[in-house]
Amino acid sequence: MIMWMEIQIKKCQNCKSQFTIEADDFGFYEKIHVPPPTFCPECRSQRRLAWRNDTTLYNKTCDLCQKPIVTIYSKESGITVYCNKCWWGDNWDPISYDQEYDFSRSFFEQFKELVLKVPHIALVNDDGIASVNCEYTQDFAFSKNCYMDFIGWKVENVMYTYYISAGKDIMDSMNIRSKNEWIYECIRGRNSYNIKYSQLCLACIDSQFLYDCNSCSDCFMCVNLRNKKYNFKNEQYSKEEYEKILESYKLDTFSGVETAQKEFDEFIKKYPRRYSTIFRSLNCSGDAISDSKNIKDCFNVKKSENCRWVCNADAPKDSYDLTIGGELSECYEGITSDHSSRNFFGIFSWKDQDVEYTQHCHSSQYLFGCAGIKNKKYCIFNKQYTKEEYENLRTKILEQMNSMPYKDKKGNVYKYGEFYPAELSPFGYNETVAPEHFPLKKEEAKQNGYNWQDNIQRTTGKETLKPENIPESIDEVEESILNEVLVCIDCKRNYKIVPNELIFYKKMKIPIPRRCFYCRHGARLKKRNPYKLWHRKCMQDGCKNEFETSYAPERPEIVYCEKCYQAEVY
Numbered sequence: 001m002i003m004w005m006e007i008q009i010k011k012c013q014n015c016k017s018q019f020t021i022e023a024d025d026f027g028f029y030e031k032i033h034v035p036p037p038t039f040c041p042e043c044r045s046q047r048r049l050a051w052r053n054d055t056t057l058y059n060k061t062c063d064l065c066q067k068p069i070v071t072i073y074s075k076e077s078g079i080t081v082y083c084n085k086c087w088w089g090d091n092w093d094p095i096s097y098d099q100e101y102d103f104s105r106s107f108f109e110q111f112k113e114l115v116l117k118v119p120h121i122a123l124v125n126d127d128g129i130a131s132v133n134c135e136y137t138q139d140f141a142f143s144k145n146c147y148m149d150f151i152g153w154k155v156e157n158v159m160y161t162y163y164i165s166a167g168k169d170i171m172d173s174m175n176i177r178s179k180n181e182w183i184y185e186c187i188r189g190r191n192s193y194n195i196k197y198s199q200l201c202l203a204c205i206d207s208q209f210l211y212d213c214n215s216c217s218d219c220f221m222c223v224n225l226r227n228k229k230y231n232f233k234n235e236q237y238s239k240e241e242y243e244k245i246l247e248s249y250k251l252d253t254f255s256g257v258e259t260a261q262k263e264f265d266e267f268i269k270k271y272p273r274r275y276s277t278i279f280r281s282l283n284c285s286g287d288a289i290s291d292s293k294n295i296k297d298c299f300n301v302k303k304s305e306n307c308r309w310v311c312n313a314d315a316p317k318d319s320y321d322l323t324i325g326g327e328l329s330e331c332y333e334g335i336t337s338d339h340s341s342r343n344f345f346g347i348f349s350w351k352d353q354d355v356e357y358t359q360h361c362h363s364s365q366y367l368f369g370c371a372g373i374k375n376k377k378y379c380i381f382n383k384q385y386t387k388e389e390y391e392n393l394r395t396k397i398l399e400q401m402n403s404m405p406y407k408d409k410k411g412n413v414y415k416y417g418e419f420y421p422a423e424l425s426p427f428g429y430n431e432t433v434a435p436e437h438f439p440l441k442k443e444e445a446k447q448n449g450y451n452w453q454d455n456i457q458r459t460t461g462k463e464t465l466k467p468e469n470i471p472e473s474i475d476e477v478e479e480s481i482l483n484e485v486l487v488c489i490d491c492k493r494n495y496k497i498v499p500n501e502l503i504f505y506k507k508m509k510i511p512i513p514r515r516c517f518y519c520r521h522g523a524r525l526k527k528r529n530p531y532k533l534w535h536r537k538c539m540q541d542g543c544k545n546e547f548e549t550s551y552a553p554e555r556p557e558i559v560y561c562e563k564c565y566q567a568e569v570y
């Protein structure tokens with residue numbers, strides 16, 4: 001029997017603020033047989049993010065073959081780490097770490113012990129399985145020749161990116177989808193070719209410093225343009241005049257790019273922004289949405305239906321509370337639960353059906369509280385059972401989780417249906433992506449029950465080439481730069497240029513970056529709107545339209561409704 005519930009106001013266990021569970025939400029929880037949440041949406045998101053380390057990396061050795069590796073797990077995490085080859089290989093058996101469920105102790109306490117025993121993959125990718133030459137990528141699949149990329153799939157020759165799907169020859173970019181080629185320093189782009197230093201480009205060619213432009217070619221420092229050629233600062237020029245202007249900015253030099261960037265940032269301020277970018281969609285709220293219907297509070301999703309609180313996902317259906325994921329349905333509270341259905345509380349568990357509380361389990365069905373399992377059915381705490389044994393034991397554990405819940409240091413209670421307590425995460429809050437959305441100082445984080453990592457690895461003081469000695473123009477840079485250790489002008493971290501990177505810079509006429517990847521990535525994150533909505537009014541005089549927007553009311557941008565925005569587009 002389906003219990004039809006009306007809207008309910010609840011008090012968040014964790015932050016004590018009120019949140020609303022709507023009728024549709026109850027419908028979803030009923031359908032997947034989980035109890036309604038006890039944490040508010042923001043606290044749930046923060047808790048998941050505290051389990052996601054995307055970019056904090058450590059040098060280590062594989063605990064099986066002893067080869068040097070790069071991994072997201074620090075020494076302090078206590079996690080056993082295997083290189084990708086060993087982890088995907090047959091020289092270890094996750095079933096050998098099986099544990100008998102102990103009904104005298106809480107589920108989460110026992111699960112933490114299992115997770116600590118079972119070896120983890122150094123970086124989460126399918127290099128050597130479905131990807132080629134993608135060893136140094138995290139949360140990455142189905143790709144070729146990629147390096148230092150975080151979250152992505154189906155790409156080729158890509159470096160230093162964050163959330164990328166489809167495309168090739170792309171560097172230093174974020175949230176890029178749908179067949180882009182030769183892209184550098186861009187945020188959110190589709191079907192574009194040879195674009196640099198731009199944001200929100202659709203089907204643009206041979207251009208630089210664009211914001212929200214569509215079907216433009218040979219444009220420089222333009223905003224809100226459609227079908228234009230040889231435009232500079234939204235003005236039409238002849239081909240010769242345009243080329244002269246472009247030449248004068250010397251974009252092959254570091255100082256030329258810095259000057260152009262400052263000028264562009266100033267220029268775009270006076271142009272209106274659209275309240276949200278929702279394309280070819282019906283009944284959606286959030287931002288960066290395309291080809292979707294009936295989704296709420298979702299950000300950076302495409303081909304999505306009937307979802308809520310889903311961020312950074314391709315084709316999620318009938319799912320709630322996902323922090324990144326692709327091609328999945330009926331999933332709940334997951335971190336990259338790709339190619340799955342009915343995958344609840346999954347962390348990097350791919351190609352699964354009917355699994356609950358799994359971490360790094362793949363191509364499996366009917367798992368409960370498992371880690372590192374591949375191609376299995378009916379396992380609990382990595383122990384193999386028959387179908388009947390599995391079903392009986394699962395029912396008993398669910399009852400026990402409710403009668404003997406885990407309690408965290410703050411006093412929050414975790415019954416069946418809660419995601420993992422943040423205090424059990426193998427990561428310090430400052431190693432994870434949580435501070436991007438919920439910044440906390442060390443003491444605040446600790447007071448709120450999060451871990452903290454005091455030994456984040458970063459190399460400093462080893463530079464062999466000072467920034468002022470790097471040639472201004474990329475044309476003057478010689479191959480010997482590949483042997484040098486550089487130092488970031490902002491954070492003083494050391495970094496190197498790798499061969500494919502230099503080839504890319506030379507071809508695209510891009511000066512050698514004076515900042516490390518982390519500072520470049522951080523600057524891009526600052527340009528992205530938060531994954532949060534505010535109710536606001538259109539700022540065009542006389543317009544009464546209201547909307548949900550990711551532009552906070554105190555922000556300086558001019559924000560228009562779709563109708564008023566379209567009237568301003570050239």
Ligand SMILES: [Zn+2]
Pocket residue numbers: 012013014015016017039040041042043044
């Ligand atoms: Zn809360």
Ligand SMILES: [Zn+2]
Pocket residue numbers: 062063064065066067082083084085086087
């Ligand atoms: Zn190994």
Ligand SMILES: [Zn+2]
Pocket residue numbers: 488489490491492493515516517518519520
């Ligand atoms: Zn830096």
Ligand SMILES: [Zn+2]
Pocket residue numbers: 538539540543544545560561562563564565
């Ligand atoms: Zn308006």
